[in-house]
Amino acid sequence: MTQSLSKPQLVATLLTSMTGMVIFNTMPLLIGEAQSHFGWGEQDLGLLASSYLAAYALVALISVFWLPRFSWKRLSAGATVLAIVSCWLLSISTTKEHAFMAIALLGLANGIVTPVSYAIVSNSSEADRVFGLKLAAELLSGSIFSGLLSIWILSTYGFTGIMALYACAYLIPSLCYRLIPRDYNQLGMNLQTEQKMPSLFKANALGWLAMFALFLEVAAMGGLWTFADVIGNTQGIEDSIRGSAFSFAMLSGLTGALCAVWLASKLGNIRPMIISHIFLVIATVLVFSSNQIIFFAGVCLLQGAWIFCNSYHFNWVAISDHSGRLVGMIPGVMALGVGIGPLLLSTPLENGRLILAGTIVVSIVLLTSVVIVIGARQHSRRSSYQ
Numbered sequence: 114m115t116q117s118l119s120k121p122q123l124v125a126t127l128l129t130s131m132t133g134m135v136i137f138n139t140m141p142l143l144i145g146e147a148q149s150h151f152g153w154g155e156q157d158l159g160l161l162a163s164s165y166l167a168a169y170a171l172v173a174l175i176s177v178f179w180l181p182r183f184s185w186k187r188l189s190a191g192a193t194v195l196a197i198v199s200c201w202l203l204s205i206s207t208t209k210e211h212a213f214m215a216i217a218l219l220g221l222a223n224g225i226v227t228p229v230s231y232a233i234v235s236n237s238s239e240a241d242r243v244f245g246l247k248l249a250a251e252l253l254s255g256s257i258f259s260g261l262l263s264i265w266i267l268s269t270y271g272f273t274g275i276m277a278l279y280a281c282a283y284l285i286p287s288l289c290y291r292l293i294p295r296d297y298n299q300l301g302m303n304l305q306t307e308q309k310m311p312s313l314f315k316a317n318a319l320g321w322l323a324m325f326a327l328f329l330e331v332a333a334m335g336g337l338w339t340f341a342d343v344i345g346n347t348q349g350i351e352d353s354i355r356g357s358a359f360s361f362a363m364l365s366g367l368t369g370a371l372c373a374v375w376l377a378s379k380l381g382n383i384r385p386m387i388i389s390h391i392f393l394v395i396a397t398v399l400v401f402s403s404n405q406i407i408f409f410a411g412v413c414l415l416q417g418a419w420i421f422c423n424s425y426h427f428n429w430v431a432i433s434d435h436s437g438r439l440v441g442m443i444p445g446v447m448a449l450g451v452g453i454g455p456l457l458l459s460t461p462l463e464n465g466r467l468i469l470a471g472t473i474v475v476s477i478v479l480l481t482s483v484v485i486v487i488g489a490r491q492h493s494r495r496s497s498y499q
Contacts, residue, residue, distance in 0.1 A: 118237045123246075125289035126233045129189060130247050131254040132196075132286045133227035133444075136165065136219065136279065138255030142262050143275060147212075150272035157209060164213045165220040166448050172224030173445030176232075177438045181297055185229045186290050193287045196222035197280045204276040228441035233294055235431035235440040241382065245373030245424040252367045252420070258282070319488055320434030324446060326484040327426050331447045333477035334393065334419050336454030340462055340470075341400055341412055347467065348403040358412040365417035373424035382429045383489045389422035390482045394475050401471045433488060 118126065136143065144158050151157075179188075195218060202215035234243045258278070266274040345355045376385065396418060399411025431440045457477075461469040 121292045125292040126230055127247060127250045128286035128289055129226055130230035131250050132283055133223045133230060134251045135254055135258055135282055136223060139258050142259060146267055146272050146275055161216055164217045166452060168217040168220030169224040170445040170448035172221050173228050174442055176228035176441035180228060180232055180438060180441045184295055185293055186295055188225055189229055189290045192222040192225040193283050196283045200276040200280040204273045227444040231443050232441050240431055241425060241428040242374050242377040244427045245370050248420055248424055249367055249370035252363060252370060256363050317435050319491055320439045322488045323430040323433040324439055326481050327430060328446050328450050329477050329481040331450030332454040333474045335451035336458040337397060337474050339455040340458055344400060345408050350405055350408045354405045354409055358409045362412050362416035365413040366420040369417035369421035370424060373421050382425050385425045386422055386485055387482055389418045390478050392418035393478050397471055397474045401467055
């Protein structure tokens with residue numbers, strides 16, 4: 114049984130979510146400034162980003178074990194302290210090893226905070242609407258931080274300024290942690306902490322099927338998004354057009370999230386996902402175009418449809434999962450998909466086989482739709498017997 118979040122709880126949860134994703138959403142700027150600060154090459158910069166993502170994904174993937182056992186208030190508070198200390202350690206790092214360790218600790222801290230926010234949202238009533246608000250808040254905070262970094266912080270304070278801004282960002286939601294729910298029981302789930310592994314796997318195939326579909330979708334879209342600029346460059350798209358496309362994509366992503374907030378459950382969960390997959394296939398075709406305007410439209414449509422779909426897919430995982438705990442793995446699964454997706458497209462793109470790369474993306478999206486439809490039918494059958 115779920116319950117509505119109060120306005121103070123909702124605000125506290127959204128602030129927690131925004132903080133947990135701010136590093137991820139501003140990673141390109143962070144890595145770019147790290148190159149200037151440390152003087153590293155691409156390989157070391159890649160390891161820096163991978164250290165963060167690996168720690169983040171690992172902690173999030175095992176959240177099914179620690180989320181029911183510890184107070185979310187204490188976890189969030191402890192993660193905040195760890196994050197601030199990690200920012201300080203990274204700002205004073207003088208060796209690669211120290212920098213990798215510091216950013217891994219930062220990934221660990223965010224890998225704690227983010228699953229907590231997902232657990233709160235997914236186990237509340239109107240989760241589809243709140244997931245849309247969550248994604249909108251994360252995109253908005255990412256845009257604000259990117260603007261602050263680009264316009265003011267980078268030019269004035271450099272890498273140390275970035276880490277100071279991140280540390281300040283972690284202090285803001287810490288003032289609200291006392292307002293977030295303490296644990297699953299406070300959300301009305303009455304989940305026993307002594308629950309063992311069978312609760313995650315036994316009679317929970319639909320939950321894992323929904324999670325697998327999410328992984329497929331993120332791998333396809335993550336790979337395409339990662340190489341969208343490279344694809345545009347290969348197709349002769351002008352630098353100014355590509356830059357403007359990615360800037361406007363933030364706005365289209367925010368629009369997609371707000372559309373999900375507005376629609377909520379009016380169309381159910383399955384139809385919005387299938388409709389968004391149709392738009393994702395169209396967006397994929399447009400991104401591979403050599404026409405300036407069509408490429409621009411494709412990038413914007415890609416981000417808007419993907420964010421819109423995520424709002425419903427997150428809720429679909431929560432609905433399909435009888436244990437109520439798999440949703441905490443979503444950040445880890447997404448990080449895993451974003452890491453694997455580019456690997457699938459790197460070889461065909463490197464060899465100039467653009468059609469093959471596009472076919473891979475479209476095929477995975479269509480496969481995701483099939484998996485979702487299968488899960489929906491099984492869910493309907495299960496509900497009819499209850």
